[in-house]
Amino acid sequence: MSTFAVLAAISVAFPRPGQTLPPVDATYMCGAVPRGTTNLVVQGKPVDVYKTGAWVTMVDVAEGENAVEISANGESTNVTVRVERKPKPVLDADGNPVKPPEKVYEKLEYTKDVPRPHPCGKEPKDVTIVVDPGHGGPKDMGAVSPHGFFEKDANLLLAREVRQALTNLGYNVIMTRDDDRALVLGERPRVACETGADAFVSIHHNATVCNKDPRTVRYTAVYKWNPLGERLAAAINARMGAALEGDIPNNGVMHANFAVTRNPEVPSCLVETDFIATPEGEEAIWDYRRRRRIAESIAAGIDDWRASSAE
Secondary structure (H helix, E strand, O other), rough: OOOOHHHHOOEEOOOOOOEEEEOOOOEEEEEEEOOOOOOOOOEEEEEEEEOEEEEEEEEEEEOOOOOOOEEEEOEEEEEEEEOOOOOOOOOOOOOEEOOOOOOOOOOOOOOOOOOOOOOOOOHHHHHHEEEEEOEEEEEEEEOOOOOOOOHHHEEEEEEHHHHHHHHHHHOEEEOOOOOOOOOOHHOHHHHHHHHHHEEEEEEEOOOOOOOOOOOOOEEEEEEEEOHHHHHHHHHHHHHHEEEHOOOEEEEEEEEEEOHHHOOOOEEEEEEEEEEEHHHHHHHHHHHHHHHHHHHHHHHHHHHHHHHHOOO
């Protein structure tokens, strides 16, 4: 049987070929098989297949190379999962593990320390919003769905919808990217600083770490770094939570030290709209009506923030 025929029947989206995982004892795997397949087996264990053909499972792994056997419809293939070696702990003179120093997260070096005036009292036509589709380019693909749909592409699809929704409300919108190009992470917010923008919003889709089952975690959230970004994040989260109520849990406004949010000059936040690595999350991302609803809720949240008082 040819390799092409095997791969056509069974695809693996994560871990990707050549990808090396951190030192873990187990990892999730996801991929897809033809619709209607019900007999998928991974490492000898039956695995549920979603109606789209997507599948997700957990497998035990050890450091080094692990051969994982996957079979369905009488076809089988092996996937090599590479796992890094666990580092030796650093010990003090008494033989106790030494805690690594805490990371210090500072503002982006090119930002000013004084916040820009809140745009309350301004009409939307006088307000500029920077929309940032997260990731991009041949190396920074972000998370991946069971069918191999990259987060960078899902982010761009949604960001374009957000731009349209904001434009419909009368706002000026600048995109950090409008195609599949690589951007330096810390340079993305520079666009907002150099153009005099009133706010910066980064669009993302979430995924769990490799040793956590993505089927157990799915929610929306908006991340902020400082009080300046929190007001913007709260307004967006309120609208998005209401738009998706009963569809997906909402974790509210959360703190994170993301590079794109460490901005004391321009109100900034990062929006996580769904989990792309789950079959349900993948299907939801393909739903253009739902995507438009999310985009309109983000735009409405930005509009609420703009119209609110400066205090």
